[in-house]
Amino acid sequence: MNISSRCDYACRAIVELAHYSPKDIPLTANAIATKRNIPEKYLVHILLQLKKAGMLLSVRGAQGGYRLAKKASDITLLDVVLAVDGSIMDPVPCDDESSPELKNTWEDMGNKITDALQSVTIQSILDNSPSADMYFI
Amino acid sequence: MNISSRCDYACRAIVELAHYSPKDIPLTANAIATKRNIPEKYLVHILLQLKKAGMLLSVRGAQGGYRLAKKASDITLLDVVLAVDGSIMDPVPCDDESSPELKNTWEDMGNKITDALQSVTIQSILDNSPSADMYFI
DNA sequence: CTTAATCCGACTCATTAAGTCAAGATTCTC
DNA sequence: GAGAATCTTGACTTAATGAGTCGGATTAAG
Numbered sequence: 001m002n003i004s005s006r007c008d009y010a011c012r013a014i015v016e017l018a019h020y021s022p023k024d025i026p027l028t029a030n031a032i033a034t035k036r037n038i039p040e041k042y043l044v045h046i047l048l049q050l051k052k053a054g055m056l057l058s059v060r061g062a063q064g065g066y067r068l069a070k071k072a073s074d075i076t077l078l079d080v081v082l083a084v085d086g087s088i089m090d091p092v093p094c095d096d097e098s099s100p101e102l103k104n105t106w107e108d109m110g111n112k113i114t115d116a117l118q119s120v121t122i123q124s125i126l127d128n129s130p131s132a133d134m135y136f137i
Numbered sequence: 138m139n140i141s142s143r144c145d146y147a148c149r150a151i152v153e154l155a156h157y158s159p160k161d162i163p164l165t166a167n168a169i170a171t172k173r174n175i176p177e178k179y180l181v182h183i184l185l186q187l188k189k190a191g192m193l194l195s196v197r198g199a200q201g202g203y204r205l206a207k208k209a210s211d212i213t214l215l216d217v218v219l220a221v222d223g224s225i226m227d228p229v230p231c232d233d234e235s236s237p238e239l240k241n242t243w244e245d246m247g248n249k250i251t252d253a254l255q256s257v258t259i260q261s262i263l264d265n266s267p268s269a270d271m272y273f274i
Numbered sequence: 275c276t277t278a279a280t281c282c283g284a285c286t287c288a289t290t291a292a293g294t295c296a297a298g299a300t301t302c303t304c
Numbered sequence: 305g306a307g308a309a310t311c312t313t314g315a316c317t318t319a320a321t322g323a324g325t326c327g328g329a330t331t332a333a334g
Contacts, residue, residue, distance in 0.1 A: 001138055001218070001250070002227040003243055005323070012236045028279070037235040042324050048281070061332025062278040077242070081138070090139040098174035099149045101262050105214070106140055109253060113138070116249040125238050142292070165310070179293050185312070198301025199309040 010046050010084045011077070011125075012036040014055065018072040018122050026058070026065030046084060053083030073123035081117055088114055147183050147221045148214070148262075149173040151192065155209035155259050163195070163202030183221060190220030210260035218254055225251055 013032050020027055029047055033040035047066055050056045057069045068075070081088055089110045092102075150169050157164055166184055170177035184203055187193045194206045205212070218225055226247045229239075 001140065001222065001225055003138065003229045003246070005229070008229045008236075008239065008243070011239055011242075015236065015238055030279090035235070039324060041326075044280075045282085045324090051280095058280060059332085060278095060280045060330075063333060064279045064331085066280090077246075085138065088138055092140045092142070092145045098172070099145075099152065101152055101265070102145065102148055104265065105148075105257060105262050106145070108257075109140070109214075112253045113250060116246060120242060120245075125242050128238070128241065167310085176293060178295075181311080182293090182313090188311095195311060196301085197299075197309095197311045200302060201300085201310045203311090 004085055006046055006084050007081055009036075009038045009043060010050060010080050011122075012038060013043060013047060013066075014050065014068070014072075014075065014080065014122055015125060017056070017066060017068050018075075018126060025063075026067045028065040031065070050080070050083055053079070055079065055083060071123070072126060073121050075122045076118050077120045078114060078117035088117065141222055143183055143221050144218055146173075146175045146180060147187060147217050148259075149175060150180060150184060150203075151187065151205070151209075151212060151217065151259055152262060154193070154203060154205050155212075155263060162200075163204045165202040168202070186220055187217070190216070192216065192220060208260070209263060210258050212259045213255050214257045215251060215254035225254065 013036060016032050016036050017027060029044050030040055032038065032047075033043045047056060047058070051058050051066070051069075055069055055075055056066050058064065058066050078088070089106075092106050150173060153169050153173050154164055166181050167177055169175065169184075170180045184193060184195075188195055188203070188206075192206055192212055193203050195201065195203050215225070226243075229243050
């Protein structure tokens with residue numbers, strides 16, 4: 001039971017994009033990777049997944065890069081996890097015959113985790129964060 | 138993010154022991170493995186972990202086996218996960234410098250999952266289960 | 275045309291989960 | 305006491321997967 005680094009990276013990237021914000025100029029994969037300390041070649045794949053999931057827009061070619069496709073308040077952690085990991089939990093090899101009690105239990109756990117992930121938006125992450133900029137005002 | 142099969146197996150074994158209940162005669166690893174459809178050689182290691190964590194008692198030699206060391210209502214899923222997997226979540230490689238916002242977020246998630254796991258006892262699993270015995274009364 | 279990007283599949287590498295094996299230790303039964 | 309049953313333990317194998325890299329194709333700006 002753990003957060004994959006793909007997922008962590010994806011969230012960092014989206015947070016960075018949300019933080020950066022300006023609508024016109026997109027951020028390059030390189031810029032995000034550098035700022036958020038993510039292996040660039042790896043990040044590229046993750047950004048692609050996020051794009052395919054409809055969370056990002058991309059512009060190819062020189063001066064290209066990535067932008068958010070939605071408002072930060074409309075992207076939840078659940079969205080990110082699903083986009084990047086496919087599902088929040090691999091179904092346990094819980095063959096119903098031998099242990100039906102546990103099937104329900106694990107499903108309940110999955111639902112609780114899903115709810116928890118869905119209750120956190122990228123915006124709420126930004127809001128709750130002690131903005132680093134504060135110290136420079 | 139997933140429930141390890143070790144963990145699933147551990148829960149099945151404990152549920153089986155709790156279900157079986159009688160204080161005197163212990164259940165053998167083989168009996169548990171057979172009834173709950175778990176690879177026996179593998180289960181043996183898991184039972185040992187549970188024993189070391191204080192959840193089970195064992196009796197060696199002929200007529201030996203395992204029993205619960207506590208009441209089913211005093212064993213939570215959190216206990217089992219910790220005993221078997223060591224921790225509920227590997228700490229994400231969340232280097233504080235680059236993404237402090239997420240560190241808090243992942244910690245919160247970890248706490249929510251911990252709470253959820255702690256709120257489920259083996260007894261509650263038995264209670265919520267549509268007892269298979271029902272059909273035989 | 276050159277440069278700066280994304281796109282995307284194929285690849286390597288290391289870790290770990292899952293499971294097996296075998297030998298030792300302990301206790302029961304006869 | 306002998307033999308059988310059972311837990312105890314560590315070493316081993318294997319397969320899957322997460323993490324990350326590489327290189328080439330595509331697209332757009334200057």
